[in-house]
Amino acid sequence: MKDDLAIDVRGITKRFGDRTVVNDIALQVRRGEIYGFLGPNGSGKTTFLRMLCGLLTPDAGSGTCLGFDLRTRAGEIKKHVGYMTQRFSFYEDLSIEENLDFIARIYGVAGRREAVNRSLEALGLAARRRQLAGQLSGGWKQRLALAACMIHQPALLLLDEPTAGVDPKARRDFWEEIHRLAAEGLTVLITTHYMDEAERCHRLAYIAYGNLLTRGTAAEVVAAAGLTTWEVSGPGLWELAESLRGRPGVEQVVAFGNTLHVSGRDAAALAAVAGEFSAAGRAWRRVESGLEDVFISLMETARDNWAA
Amino acid sequence: MTSHAFNLRRFWAVVVKEFIQMRRDRLTFGMMVGIPLLQLILFGFAINMNPKHLPTAVRVADPSPFARSLIWSLRNSDYFAITEVVATEAELRERLKQGRVQFGLTIPEDFARRLLRGERPALLLEADATDPAATSYAVAALTTLAETVFDRDLQGPHATLRAKPGPVEVRIHRLYNPDIITQFNVVPGLLGVVLTMTMVIITALAITRERERGTMENLLATPVRPGEVMIGKLIPYILVGYVQVTLILLAARFLFDVPMLGSVPLLLAVILAFIAANLAMGITFSTLAHNQLQAVQMAFFYFLPNILLSGFMFPFRGMPVWAQWIGEVLPLTHFIRIVRGIALKGNGVPDILPDLWPIGLFVVVMLSVAINRYRQTLD
Ligand SMILES: Nc1ncnc2c1ncn2[C@@H]1O[C@H](COP(=O)(O)OP(=O)(O)OP(=O)(O)O)[C@@H](O)[C@H]1O
Ligand SMILES: [Mg+2]
Numbered sequence: 001m002k003d004d005l006a007i008d009v010r011g012i013t014k015r016f017g018d019r020t021v022v023n024d025i026a027l028q029v030r031r032g033e034i035y036g037f038l039g040p041n042g043s044g045k046t047t048f049l050r051m052l053c054g055l056l057t058p059d060a061g062s063g064t065c066l067g068f069d070l071r072t073r074a075g076e077i078k079k080h081v082g083y084m085t086q087r088f089s090f091y092e093d094l095s096i097e098e099n100l101d102f103i104a105r106i107y108g109v110a111g112r113r114e115a116v117n118r119s120l121e122a123l124g125l126a127a128r129r130r131q132l133a134g135q136l137s138g139g140w141k142q143r144l145a146l147a148a149c150m151i152h153q154p155a156l157l158l159l160d161e162p163t164a165g166v167d168p169k170a171r172r173d174f175w176e177e178i179h180r181l182a183a184e185g186l187t188v189l190i191t192t193h194y195m196d197e198a199e200r201c202h203r204l205a206y207i208a209y210g211n212l213l214t215r216g217t218a219a220e221v222v223a224a225a226g227l228t229t230w231e232v233s234g235p236g237l238w239e240l241a242e243s244l245r246g247r248p249g250v251e252q253v254v255a256f257g258n259t260l261h262v263s264g265r266d267a268a269a270l271a272a273v274a275g276e277f278s279a280a281g282r283a284w285r286r287v288e289s290g291l292e293d294v295f296i297s298l299m300e301t302a303r304d305n306w307a308a
Numbered sequence: 309m310t311s312h313a314f315n316l317r318r319f320w321a322v323v324v325k326e327f328i329q330m331r332r333d334r335l336t337f338g339m340m341v342g343i344p345l346l347q348l349i350l351f352g353f354a355i356n357m358n359p360k361h362l363p364t365a366v367r368v369a370d371p372s373p374f375a376r377s378l379i380w381s382l383r384n385s386d387y388f389a390i391t392e393v394v395a396t397e398a399e400l401r402e403r404l405k406q407g408r409v410q411f412g413l414t415i416p417e418d419f420a421r422r423l424l425r426g427e428r429p430a431l432l433l434e435a436d437a438t439d440p441a442a443t444s445y446a447v448a449a450l451t452t453l454a455e456t457v458f459d460r461d462l463q464g465p466h467a468t469l470r471a472k473p474g475p476v477e478v479r480i481h482r483l484y485n486p487d488i489i490t491q492f493n494v495v496p497g498l499l500g501v502v503l504t505m506t507m508v509i510i511t512a513l514a515i516t517r518e519r520e521r522g523t524m525e526n527l528l529a530t531p532v533r534p535g536e537v538m539i540g541k542l543i544p545y546i547l548v549g550y551v552q553v554t555l556i557l558l559a560a561r562f563l564f565d566v567p568m569l570g571s572v573p574l575l576l577a578v579i580l581a582f583i584a585a586n587l588a589m590g591i592t593f594s595t596l597a598h599n600q601l602q603a604v605q606m607a608f609f610y611f612l613p614n615i616l617l618s619g620f621m622f623p624f625r626g627m628p629v630w631a632q633w634i635g636e637v638l639p640l641t642h643f644i645r646i647v648r649g650i651a652l653k654g655n656g657v658p659d660i661l662p663d664l665w666p667i668g669l670f671v672v673v674m675l676s677v678a679i680n681r682y683r684q685t686l687d
Contacts, residue, residue: 053529055686074684078531089526093332094325105321106530 006031006156006187007052009063009070014047014056014210021047023210024061029189029203031155034182036201037191040299044210045191046086049158052189053083066156079107082154086161086191088141090148092134096125099133100148107152119147138165146174150181157181159190163197175200195292206295208302218291227289227297228270229263231256234282247273252296263293318532322540326514330544337548340510344502344552348559351498357490358445362410365392365403372420373461378431381457382413387446400434410436410443423458426469445488484652491564496647497620499556500640503549503579504586504614510548511590512603514541520599525686534682542587549583550576560651569654578646578660581667585639588674595681614640639667 007029014022022044029035039045050056052065054074062069068076090099100119104112120126123143133144146162157178163171175197178188182202190201198204198218205215214221232240237260241253244262249269254261264270274284330337364382368375382388391409394400400412414432422429433450435443455471462469485492515538518524527537553576560566589610597603615621617635624635635641642663649655649663 050525050686054684055525055528057685057687075531078529081529083526083529085522085525085529087522087525089522089524091325091329091523092521093329098325098328102321102325103530105324106318106532108315108317 004030005064006033007035007063007065007189009052009065010061012048012051012058012061012063014044014051015059021210022051022058025207025210025212027205027212027215029187031187032182032185033203034178034188034190034201036198036204037189037207038193038198038204038295039191039207043208045207046160048207049083049160049189049191052077053081053158054078055083079152080155081158082149082152082156083158084145084149084160084162086164088145090133090141090145093132095130095132096120096123096136096144097129099144100151103148104151109152115151119151123147139167139170142166143170143174155185155187157186157188157190159188161191161193163192163194171197195290195295198291204291206298208299211302213298213302214294222289222291222294225289225294225297226265227251227263227294228265228267229261229287229289229293230270230274231285231287232260232262232277232282233258233285234280236280236282240277240282244273244277249273252293252300254293254296261287261290261293263289263297265297314533314535319536319540322532322537323543326541326544330548336510340506340548340552341555343506344498344555347498347502347505348495348556348563351494351501352491352559352564355490355494357441357493358488359442360386360446361389362387362442362446363391363408364388364411364413365394365400365409366390367394367397367400367412367414369417370415370419370421374420374423374458375415377461378415378454378457381453382450385449385453387449404434404436407436411446423469424466492566492652493648494620495556495560495564495566496651497618497644499553499560499579499647500582500618500643501615501620502552502556503583504640505611506552507545507549507583507586508590508593508610509604509607510545511542511587512593512597512607513600514545515591515594516597516600516603528684528686534679534684538591538678538682542591545587546580546583549579549586553579566651568651570650570656574657574660575647575650578643578650578664578667581664581671582639582643584671585667585674588671588678589639591678592674592681595678595683614638617641619644636666637670639670642666 005028007027009028010026012022012025012027013020025048027035037045037048047056051058052070054070054077058070062071064070065077066080070077091102094102097116097120100116101112104115109115117126120129125131125140125144133141136144142162142165146159149157149159163174166174178186178190179200182188190197192198201218203215203217204221206213206221214224216224237255237258241255241260244250244253244260249264249266250262250273251264252262254263262270262273278284366379366382368379379390383390388411392403394403397414400414403409404412412434414434416429416432419429419431431454433447435447437443459470482488518527557572561568590607593603593606593610597606613634617627617631618624618638618640619635620640624632624641627635645663646655646660649660653659
């Protein structure tokens with residue numbers, strides 16, 4: 001049963017000084033799963049990934065990564081994990097090809113030349129292989145980093161915002177590729193701030209201020225939040241939003257194009273508010289809560305707890 | 309367990325990468341060749357601890373054949389260049405005060421008469437001794453000169469006034485550098501100074517750079533081991549060190565005619581140990597520094613005692629004991645002794661051993677500090 005889990009950690013905690021940045025997180029990720037890791041800026045996502053691949057030592061907690069103990073077998077873990085850093089961390093003064101070649105050598109990739117060539121072809125950078133990595137645009141750097149961390153065919157990918165700044169077409173190609181590899185058994189733990197990407201993951205975890213707040217499939221996460229959302233359309237939405245804030249039952253009011261999303265966990269209170277403000281040519285309609293509504297709600301609740 | 313062993317393949321990956329990066333970094337590479345050349349020119353050509361032809365003003369209050377003999381032989385000596393003849397004491401002082409002359413020589417009134425009467429008249433040499441090094445050789449030269457300069461003038465009955473030999477004869481053999489040529493002392497020392505300066509800074513930068521540019525995060529996430537990274541990074545710099553050594557040795561031979569009495573292969577072998585000492589120091593700095601600026605500052609901090617206390621610029625035995633102790637810790641001190649010994653004295657292995665083991669000890673201590681401090685994590 002255990003062999004089924006690519007990541008199986010409990011109680012993972014990390015403190016910087018007296019600030020707890022990751023607080024008692026448990027996470028199980030099955031092999032072949034694409035697991036989304038979401039949370040606001042500074043919530044501890046990068047720190048958590050770094051602990052998984054042995055870059056940081058957890059202050060507490062234990063577990064295994066690919067069956068290797070996190071604390072004692074970091075060397076083995078590193079061989080089979082591909083970690084893509086949030087910030088570009090390849091050598092800007094090496095060419096694209098030299099960077100890939102370096103990584104391939106380090107991992108001892110069999111048939112190194114071919115592997116590098118294949119990677120370059122797949123990237124569509126074969127013609128620019130001699131260009132210095134530092135001269136690439138932001139999105140291309142991102143794609144190079146992604147290609148580099150997959151060159152040794154890892155069993156687990158830890159991707160820290162791999163698609164930040166990448167154009168939609170490349171993003172779609174990336175997700176196609178990830179799903180193809182996952183079908184072949186690759187496990188992916190990926191952090192992102194994009195909702196569409198969150199929905200493309202098999203399962204999600206949401207973390208805020210170091211605490212894991214919720215996890216499950218997108219549908220489970222939405223259901224567990226117990227959020228009711230109304231969509232309002234009509235004139236004077238901006239003024240309406242101002243007057244809705246602070247009403248009992250109204251937890252968030254968000255502009256969505258020409259409509260307003262009003263959500264809260266107290267369905268009855270929210271229905272009352274809807275009745276009260278439904279005049280003046282405005283239409284109120286119950287809609288499905290989206291992941292974004294859920295996450296914003298989670299984040300605000302977490303902040304309240306944090307402040308308290 | 310295999311991942312804990314030193315892996316040649318990963319080590320080689322680092323070496324290849326470092327070579328490419330070094331090739332791209334033209335400025336640094338240029339500096340590593342430029343610094344030795346610049347120092348060779350500055351120290352080799354510009355510094356002279358035994359200055360000659362120093363400007364001298366003479367006041368002759370008693371023009372006599374003796375005065376003429378004295379001035380003539382001063383002119384012929386290497387140390388004094390008589391640039392002015394002045395009339396009064398005040399003028400002489402003025403020249404000294406303004407720094408226009410290094411020496412003022414007064415031949416007093418009645419010099420000749422008193423000399424012939426056997427009264428041992430005084431010749432007054434006033435020296436601008438603000439810089440002691442600039443005057444000492446010249447002063448000594450004049451003392452020696454005064455003993456014999458009047459011998460030709462003291463003929464016949466006056467011959468008894470000639471300086472009498474003392475009860476013993478002092479024989480001085482200036483061994484290894486009979487002509488007191490500063491370059492013979494400085495250029496071999498320069499070998500150590502250049503290596504210290506460039507090797508420490510370059511390696512201190514090499515690892516801090518990885519951290520500062522963020523590439524360390526990637527490197528640490530790979531299976532590469534600290535030993536592989538460190539030694540892999542050092543190999544290219546060892547080669548650079550030998551390029552510098554070659555430049556300096558060629559200059560020593562063909563530009564400065566420094567003798568090389570000992571064995572060149574032995575010297576090259578000792579250099580390897582010395583380069584290792586500097587690289588180990590550089591790595592240690594890099595594990596302490598948080599960014600490249602700090603690394604450079606530390607390297608400079610280290611450089612200062614090396615220049616001053618190693619015996620490169622100032623005589624080691626002239627330093628107070630505490631300074632000598634500091635000097636003894638520095639690899640440069642021992643290296644300079646070894647190089648001077650091999651080149652000028654023809655020293656062999658047994659002669660250099662007392663200075664070789666401290667360098668070896670330094671390497672071992674520094675490397676263990678570095679490997680201990682090298683973080684395998686970002687904590
Ligand atoms: N080396 C460190 N020393 C001290 N504090 C740190 C360190 N690294 C991270 N932190 C702090 O830990 C917190 C979590 O940082 P982390 O980078 O894990 O957040 P994140 O979830 O990845 O954020 P983002 O979405 O912006 O990437 C932040 O408040 C950050 O300031
Ligand atoms: Mg992050």
